[in-house]
Each structure stands twice: as structure tokens, then as C-alpha cells.
Amino acid sequence: MSSPIRSSIAVCLMFMGAAVCRAESPGVTRDAIVLGQSAALSGPAAAIGQAMRDGALTYFEHVNAGGGVHGRQIKLVSLDDGFEPDRTKQNTHKLIQEKRVFALFGYTGTSSAYAALPIFSYEAVPFFAPYTGTEGLRIPFNRFVFNIRASYTDETERLVDWLVSQRKTRIAVFYEADSHGQAGYEGVQDALASRKMKIAAKGSVWRNTTDVAGAVALISAERPQAIIMISTYKAAAEFIKAYNKTGERPEYLNVSLVGAEALAKELGRDAHGVIVSQVVPFPLYPSGIAREMRTLVAGRTAERVPSYNDIEGYIAAKAFVEGLRRAGPDLTREKFIAALESFRNVDLGQYHLTFGATDHSGSEHVEMTVAIGTGGFLPITTRSRTAAESPALVQAAAR
Numbered sequence: 001m002s003s004p005i006r007s008s009i010a011v012c013l014m015f016m017g018a019a020v021c022r023a024e025s026p027g028v029t030r031d032a033i034v035l036g037q038s039a040a041l042s043g044p045a046a047a048i049g050q051a052m053r054d055g056a057l058t059y060f061e062h063v064n065a066g067g068g069v070h071g072r073q074i075k076l077v078s079l080d081d082g083f084e085p086d087r088t089k090q091n092t093h094k095l096i097q098e099k100r101v102f103a104l105f106g107y108t109g110t111s112s113a114y115a116a117l118p119i120f121s122y123e124a125v126p127f128f129a130p131y132t133g134t135e136g137l138r139i140p141f142n143r144f145v146f147n148i149r150a151s152y153t154d155e156t157e158r159l160v161d162w163l164v165s166q167r168k169t170r171i172a173v174f175y176e177a178d179s180h181g182q183a184g185y186e187g188v189q190d191a192l193a194s195r196k197m198k199i200a201a202k203g204s205v206w207r208n209t210t211d212v213a214g215a216v217a218l219i220s221a222e223r224p225q226a227i228i229m230i231s232t233y234k235a236a237a238e239f240i241k242a243y244n245k246t247g248e249r250p251e252y253l254n255v256s257l258v259g260a261e262a263l264a265k266e267l268g269r270d271a272h273g274v275i276v277s278q279v280v281p282f283p284l285y286p287s288g289i290a291r292e293m294r295t296l297v298a299g300r301t302a303e304r305v306p307s308y309n310d311i312e313g314y315i316a317a318k319a320f321v322e323g324l325r326r327a328g329p330d331l332t333r334e335k336f337i338a339a340l341e342s343f344r345n346v347d348l349g350q351y352h353l354t355f356g357a358t359d360h361s362g363s364e365h366v367e368m369t370v371a372i373g374t375g376g377f378l379p380i381t382t383r384s385r386t387a388a389e390s391p392a393l394v395q396a397a398a399r
Contacts, residue, residue, distance in 0.1 A: 025332045026125075027102025031068075033324065033331070034075045036095030038088045038116065039108040039131075041080035044208055044234040047262035048309050049108040052131055053078050055306065055313025056106055058296055063321055070329040074321070077101065083108065083208060083232070085115035092116040096123050102333065103128055106316055109257070110134045110180035111207065120144055126333055129316035131309075132257065133279070134183040138361050146340055148316055148353060148362045149279040155255045156187030156228065158277055158366045162380075163226050164195060168251060172201040172224035174215055174239055176231040181207075184230030184255055200224045205231060210238040216246065226251035233259045237266035244270060251275065260369065260377050261307040271371040275380070278367050280311045281351055282379050289315060289349030308377075318348050319362070 027034040037056075040049035053076070060074045068074060077099050081087035088107070095101045096119065103126040107113050110132040117137070120127045127145045130137060133152035137145050163171055173188050175181035181204060189199060201222035203215025212235060219227060220243065227243070227250050229236050236258050243250075253275040254263065260278065264271040281290050283306045293306050293314045306314070324331065326339035343355040343362070353362040368380040 025102065026096075026100045028072070028331050031072055032075055033069070033072045034077060034099065034101050035103055035105045035320075036092075036099055036101035037076060037078040037104070037106045038081045038091035038095065038112060039078055039106060040083035040112075041078065043082040043084075044210075045083040045108060045232045045259070047233065047265075048131065048257075048259040049080075049083075051259075051307050051309030052106050052108060052313040052316075055293070055310035055315075056317040057313075058293060058310070059314050059317035059321070062296055063317075069321055069324040070331070072331075074324075076105065081108075081112060083112070085111045088112040088115040089119065092119045096120070096125055101125070102331075103320075103336070105129060105320065106313060107131065110136075110183060111178050113137055114179050117142075117145075124333065126336060128320055129312075131312070132180065132183075133255070134179065136179070136183065141358055141360070143337065143360070146355065146360045146362065148319055149256075149312065150364050150366050151361065152184045152187045152230070152255060153190065154364050154366050155277045155279065156184060157191045158368065159228055159253045159255070159275075160188065160191035160195070162275070162368060163228075163251065163253070166251075168225040169197060170200040170222070170225045171197070172203075172219045172222065172227045172250075173199050174212075174219060174227055174229045174231065174236075175202070175204050176207050176235060177204040178207040180257065181230045184228075184257075188228050188230075205235045205239070207232075210235050212239040212242055215239060216242045219243070220246045220248060223248060224250050226253060229254045229258065231258065233263040233266055236263055237270075240267060240274065241270055253277070256280075256308065259307075259309055260371075261309070264371050264377065267371075269373070272373045274371045276369050276371075276377060278308055278369050279363070279365055280308055280315055281365075282367070282369070282377075283308060283311050285350070287350065289318070289351050292349050315348055315351055319343075319346075319353055322346060322348070 064073045079091040105128050107130045113130040113132050129148045175185045201219045203218040256279045260276040323340045327335040341355050346353045369377040
């Protein structure tokens with residue numbers, strides 16, 4: 001036995017007595033748990049990445065103020081990838097190999113998740129709550145991936161169902177030419193095929209760009225009744241503004257990854273009537289996790305109404321903490337994974353999660369929202385076009 005190993009054992013026994021010595025789990029010390037995040041903190045998706053991070057920090061800081069989890073403070077190391085997969089790869093290597101994080105948390109976007117996939121899978125590091133609904137992180141099953149949001153299949157099925165209920169059958173698709181856009185496009189295609197329908201027209205835009213002229217020309221030539229959009233908010237806003245100039249006014253529908261509040265801000269008055277499917281509860285609901293987060297945010301310096309992205313980050317943090325609590329004080333990655341797999345309809349505040357040994361898709365929650373004239377969004381509570389909410393709620397959503 002080498003001298004360094006003998007020394008390590010001697011020190012361990014000296015401090016722990018008869019206790020069994022073991023190697024410390026990466027990212028876990030006596031008083032801290034370190035998580036790593038690669039997110040779009042700059043660039044055309046910055047509003048999404050920043051809100052996901054801030055929402056998570058709202059809950060983590062609340063937990064830390066109460067003593068942490070089993071006496072450990074939670075520390076989130078966030079690195080900016082600008083929504084570029086190559087930077088995500090670099091960040092992931094740095095977080096695992098240099099920062100020695102316990103788990104990866106809240107990555108932004110499908111391409112970023114795919115860039116990290118072979119790295120965290122090889123290193124056996126939990127990858128928790130990525131901001132994507134791609135089926136590629138669900139099938140084939142990967143025991144290190146835990147999804148807390150509904151899939152793009154769930155969202156696009158709901159959007160197509162909405163349009164068919166409104167007797168709109170000529171449906172086009174605008175999507176980003178990347179893995180995120182392709183996943184959403186295929187979701188729409190499958191939802192239509194199940195109803196013996198086909199996509200009426202399609203057009204795409206390169207990721208991290210807003211050159212939508214070609215897509216507008218291709219789609220407008222077919223004069224669709226509705227356009228389902230799978231892109232980030234800057235490209236989606238540019239498309240809607242350009243398409244409106246053609247004189248046509250189809251129904252515009254987006255999946256949640258667009259970032260509803262950021263989209264409304266980019267569109268201004270053009271936002272009115274735009275539909276976005278959401279995978280977390282409305283931030284102004286009077287109860288549940290939405291109310292819980294608003295109460296905490298109200299006590300912080302930057303007071304504002306939380307966005308859907310804030311809420312998603314908050315939910316992710318709360319679910320992660322529940323997993324840590326169940327894993328117990330002797331924390332390892334394997335115990336954390338087993339703890340998460342014990343989730344059975346866990347209620348985080350009118351938002352439920354279920355994981356299993358062979359299924360890490362925690363939720364199928366999807367609700368429809370529509371932008372009101374002042375730029376806020378309200379839930380669509382009936383089959384009609386009306387968002388049936390109180391005047392006070394409408395006023396609050398518009399802030």
C-alpha cells in the first residue's frame with residue numbers, strides 16, 4: 001500500500017474513530033452542495049437563462065436562510081454559454097472536472113442539452129431540469145436525466161388540439177433550424193398525422209439569428225390559418241412583425257421555450273392575441289407555488305411579478321431540494337438518484353412530479369395562455385378565445 005493512501009486512512013480514522021471511511025462525493029462537503037449550470041445569460045435567449053437562474057436562486061436562498069439541507073448550503077455556479085452548444089461543452093467539462101459539482105442543473109435549450117449529454121452520461125453526473133421538451137432526453141431512457149417539464153410532444157399536441165377545436169386545419173410551422181426546432185416540428189407533424197392532416201407550409205431560421213424573410217415568403221405563399229412556432233423570442237418576434245406586414249393575420253402559437261414575457265416585450269402591441277403553451281402554472285394564480293414564489297420575491301430588492309421562466313426555475317430548485325432531503329445526510333449521487341425515483345405525485349404547490357426507475361419524465365402539465373393588448377399573458381380557461389379572469393388579474397398581468 002502506498003504511503004499517501006496509508007496517510008489518508010490514518011487521518012480518516014483519527015477524526016472518525018470507528019466509523020467507516022469513504023471518499024467524499026464530488027460537490028459535497030460538510031457544509032455545502034455545489035451545483036453547476038450552463039445557461040444563456042447573454043445573447044438572443046438571455047432573458048430565459050437569466051430568469052431560470054434567478055427563479056432557482058430565489059428558492060435556494062430561501063432554503064439556505066433556513067439552515068440549508070441537512071446542514072449544507074446550496075451553491076449554484078452559473079456559467080454563460082450564450083445559447084451556443086460549443087460553449088456549453090466547454091462549460092460542462094469545466095463544471096465537472098474543475099468545479100467538481102455534485103450535479104448539473106437548469107441548462108438552457110435543446111442543443112445545449114445535447115452538447116452536454118455525452119459528457120455527463122460518461123461522468124455519471126445527474127442532469128436535472130433542462131429547459132427543453134425534446135424527446136431525445138426521454139427516449140432512449142438515460143438514468144442521469146431528470147425532466148420536470150412536459151415534452152414538446154405534449155405541447156404541440158395541445159396546440160394542434162386547440163386549433164382543430166377552433167376549426168382551423170391549414171396549419172404551418174415556423175421553426176429554428178436546430179435540434180430544438182426539429183423536435184418541435186416533428187411534434188406538430190405527429191399531432192397532425194394522428195388526425196389525418198399534414199403541415200400546410202414550413203419555414204425556418206438559423207439559431208441565434210433573426211433573418212426570417214425566407215420563412216415569411218415560403219409560409220405566406222400558402223396562406224395558412226395558423227402558424228405554430230418553435231423558436232426563441234427574438235426570432236419569433238421578428239417573424240410575427242414581418243408576417244403582419246404581408247396583410248395576412250393568421251393565428252400565432254408558440255411552445256413554452258419561446259419565453260412568453262420576453263416575446264411580448266419584443267412584440268409590443270403586436271403581441272395581442274398571440275398564444276403560448278405553458279408547462280408551469282400561471283405566475284399570478286392566487287394559490288400554490290405561484291403564490292409561494294410571489295411572497296418570497298416581494299421580500300427581495302428587485303420587486304417584480306415573476307415570469308413563467310422564473311416559476312420554472314423555482315419549481316426546479318424546489319424539486320431538487322426535495323430530492324436532497326429524501327437522500328439523507330450521507331449524500332451521494334446514487335442516493336440522490338434513488339431519492340428522486342421515489343417521487344410519486346409529489347405536490348410542490350399545485351404542480352405534481354412523478355419519477356420512476358425507468359421513467360424520469362416528471363410532468364405532463366400544459367396550459368394555454370393568450371397575450372392581452374398590454375403585453376401580459378392570461379390563461380385560456382375555456383374553449384373560447386376568452387381568458388376568463390378577474391379585472392384585477394388582468395391589470396396585474398399587464399404590469
